[in-house]
Amino acid sequence: MSPVRLSELLRRDVAADPVITGVTADSRKVAPGALFVALPGNAADGRAFIPQALSQGAAAVLAPADTDAALAPVLVTSGDVRRAYAIAARSFYGAQPANCVAVTGTNGKTSVAAFCRQIWAGLGLSSASMGTLGVLKQTGNVNGALTGPGLTSPDAADAARMLAQLAEEGVTHLALEASSHGIDQRRIDGVTLKAAGFTNLTQDHLDYHGDMEAYRAAKLRLFETLLPRGRTAVLNADSDAYSSFASASIMSGLGVMGVGERGRDLALIGRVAVPEGQRLTIDAGGEIHEVLLPLAGAFQASNALVAAGLCIAAGEKPGRVLAALETIEGAQGRLERIAGGGHGEVYVDYAHTPDGLETVLNALRPHARGRLIVVFGAGGDRDRAKRPLMGEIAGRLADIAIVTDDNPRSEDPASIRKAVREGCPDAQEIGDRRQAIRHAIALMSDGDVVVIAGKGHEQGQIVGGVTHPFDDATEAAEALRIHA
Numbered sequence: 001m002s003p004v005r006l007s008e009l010l011r012r013d014v015a016a017d018p019v020i021t022g023v024t025a026d027s028r029k030v031a032p033g034a035l036f037v038a039l040p041g042n043a044a045d046g047r048a049f050i051p052q053a054l055s056q057g058a059a060a061v062l063a064p065a066d067t068d069a070a071l072a073p074v075l076v077t078s079g080d081v082r083r084a085y086a087i088a089a090r091s092f093y094g095a096q097p098a099n100c101v102a103v104t105g106t107n108g109k110t111s112v113a114a115f116c117r118q119i120w121a122g123l124g125l126s127s128a129s130m131g132t133l134g135v136l137k138q139t140g141n142v143n144g145a146l147t148g149p150g151l152t153s154p155d156a157a158d159a160a161r162m163l164a165q166l167a168e169e170g171v172t173h174l175a176l177e178a179s180s181h182g183i184d185q186r187r188i189d190g191v192t193l194k195a196a197g198f199t200n201l202t203q204d205h206l207d208y209h210g211d212m213e214a215y216r217a218a219k220l221r222l223f224e225t226l227l228p229r230g231r232t233a234v235l236n237a238d239s240d241a242y243s244s245f246a247s248a249s250i251m252s253g254l255g256v257m258g259v260g261e262r263g264r265d266l267a268l269i270g271r272v273a274v275p276e277g278q279r280l281t282i283d284a285g286g287e288i289h290e291v292l293l294p295l296a297g298a299f300q301a302s303n304a305l306v307a308a309g310l311c312i313a314a315g316e317k318p319g320r321v322l323a324a325l326e327t328i329e330g331a332q333g334r335l336e337r338i339a340g341g342g343h344g345e346v347y348v349d350y351a352h353t354p355d356g357l358e359t360v361l362n363a364l365r366p367h368a369r370g371r372l373i374v375v376f377g378a379g380g381d382r383d384r385a386k387r388p389l390m391g392e393i394a395g396r397l398a399d400i401a402i403v404t405d406d407n408p409r410s411e412d413p414a415s416i417r418k419a420v421r422e423g424c425p426d427a428q429e430i431g432d433r434r435q436a437i438r439h440a441i442a443l444m445s446d447g448d449v450v451v452i453a454g455k456g457h458e459q460g461q462i463v464g465g466v467t468h469p470f471d472d473a474t475e476a477a478e479a480l481r482i483h484a
C-alpha cells in the first residue's frame, strides 16, 4: 500500500486533504501520517484518545457524527463510523483474494472455514482461512500460519492488511468466519464477498446482544447488507432458523442454496457411519454423489455440506468439490481424538454452547460401548444464561459429568461452577482443570469415551487478567500416560 489522500480513502470530498500513511482505531498504534479512527466502544470511547493520536502524528481523525469539531485540526465524521473505518482500511490496503466467502452461525464456523480451505487446496487452488484459529494458508498439502489464534473476526484494519498480504502471496480463495460481534461491529464490512454461508442459530452471546432476536439480526446482516445482490447465500436447511435466513436472503436479492437433509440444492439423502468416518449420499441438482467423509458426527456432515456449497457458489464444479471432501481433516480441537486411549477413546472438543455440547455428546454416544464421561465448564465474562443449560445437557446426556473451570476471566470461578451445577446437581466438581482431566481419565475403563469440552485449540486458561499456559490435548495425553 502506498500513501493516499484522505479523500480517496473515504471516497468523498473533505475540506483538508492530507496524505495518509496508515489507518488504525488504536491510538497506541498511531504512526506519523496515520488516519486515527475514534470508535466509541464497549469498554472505552476512542475519542478520549484523540489527543494521544495527534501527539503521535495522526494526520486526520475519523469520528462519529456527534463529535466536537474542535478535537482535531482535520476531523471527518460519519454516521456509521465503524463501517467507514472498514471501508477506509480496505481502500488503504487495496488488494484482496479474488474469491472471498464468509460463514456465520453459532457453531461450526471454524470447521466450515477449515473445510473450504482444504477443498480449494485439493482442487489445486491457493487458499486460506481466517478465524478463531488465526489465518491459515494452504497450497496442496503445504500449510502455513500467517497469524495464530485471536479474535474470530479480526479488527477491520487487521483484516484488510492480512487480506492484502494473502493476495500479494498469491492466495486466490479465502474463507472467513463472520462472528456476530464481528458483523455487528462492521469488522468485515470492507471484504468483497462472493458467497456467504449459515450453519445454525442457537443460544450464545446474550451478554452482548441482549436477546436472541438481536443476535439473529446481527447474523442476518451478513446476508442483508454485506453480501452483494445477485450472489449466493448457502444455508443449512436443517436449522430451525433456515426460513428466516432464506426469506431475508431472497428479499435482499440473493440466490439461496439450501443444503442438508432438508436442502433442495445439496441434499443429504443418505448417511451411514463407518469406522473411517461416514458415507454420505448427496443429491446435487439431480446428480447423485457418494462421498466417504473421513470425519465422525452428523454435525460434521452438515458443516461439510455448507463448506461444499460455499465452494460451489464461489465457482467450483459440484462433482469436484464433493470428491475433495474425501481428504479433509477436522479443524484443530474440534472432536480431536487423543492417541493412547487403549480400550477407551478420549476427545478434545470446542463445545462451549448448549447446542454445541448437546451435539457433541450425541455424536459420541454411539462410540461408547461403556460410559460417556464429560469434563466441561463455562467461560467467565460471557453469556451467563447458558451455564445451567450446559449443566442440564451434560447431566442428561453423559453418564458422568465433571464440572471444571474454562477461562473464568474476571469472575469468581466457584460461582460460575455453581451456576453450571444448577443444571446438573449430581455432577462432580473439580475446579482445577488439570485435576479434572486426570480424574476423568482415571475413571475410564474398557469401552468408555471421555470428552474434554470447551477449550479445543486454546493454549491458555484465563484467570483474572492472566493467561496461564494450558492445552487440553497435552493435558489429556499426559493423563493417559500417567494412567496407562
Ligand SMILES: CC(=O)N[C@H]1[C@@H](OP(=O)(O)OP(=O)(O)OC[C@H]2O[C@@H](n3ccc(=O)[nH]c3=O)[C@H](O)[C@@H]2O)O[C@H](CO)[C@@H](O)[C@@H]1O[C@H](C)C(=O)N[C@@H](C)C(=O)N[C@H](CCC(=O)O)C(=O)O
Pocket: 025, 026, 027, 028, 038, 039, 040, 041, 042, 043, 044, 045, 046, 049, 150, 151, 152, 153, 154, 155, 179, 180, 181, 182
Ligand atoms: C466486546 C467486543 O467485541 N470488544 C472488542 C471491540 O472492543 P470495543 O470496540 O468495544 O473497544 P473498547 O475496548 O471499548 O475501546 C474503544 C476504542 O478505543 C480504542 N483505544 C482503546 C485504548 C487505548 O489506549 N487507545 C485506543 O485507541 C480501541 O482500539 C477501540 O477502538 O473491539 C476491540 C478491537 O478490535 C476488540 O479487541 C474487543 O474484543 C474483546 C477483547 C473481546 O473479548 N471480544 C470478544 C467477545 C469477541 O469479539 N468475540 C467474537 C466472537 C467469538 C464467537 O463467535 O464465539 C470474535 O469475533 O472473536
Ligand SMILES: Nc1ncnc2c1ncn2[C@@H]1O[C@H](COP(=O)(O)OP(=O)(O)OP(=O)(O)O)[C@@H](O)[C@H]1O
Pocket: 105, 106, 107, 108, 109, 110, 111, 112, 132, 152, 177, 179, 199, 200, 299, 300, 302, 303, 333, 334, 335, 349, 350, 351, 352, 355, 356, 357, 359, 360, 456
Ligand atoms: N454444525 C454444528 N452444529 C452444532 N454444533 C456444532 C456444529 N459444528 C461444530 N459444533 C460444535 O461446536 C464446537 C465449535 O465448533 P467450531 O469451532 O467449528 O464453531 P465456531 O462457530 O467457529 O465457534 P466460535 O464462534 O467460538 O469460533 C465444536 O467443537 C462442536 O462441539
Ligand SMILES: N[C@H](CCC[C@H](N)C(=O)O)C(=O)O
Pocket: 152, 352, 378, 379, 380, 382, 406, 407, 454, 455, 458
Ligand atoms: N469465541 C467464544 C469462545 C468461547 C470459548 C470458551 N473456552 C470460553 O472462554 O468461554 C467466546 O469468546 O465466547
Ligand SMILES: [Mg+2]
Pocket: 109, 110, 131, 132, 133, 152, 177
Ligand atoms: Mg470459530
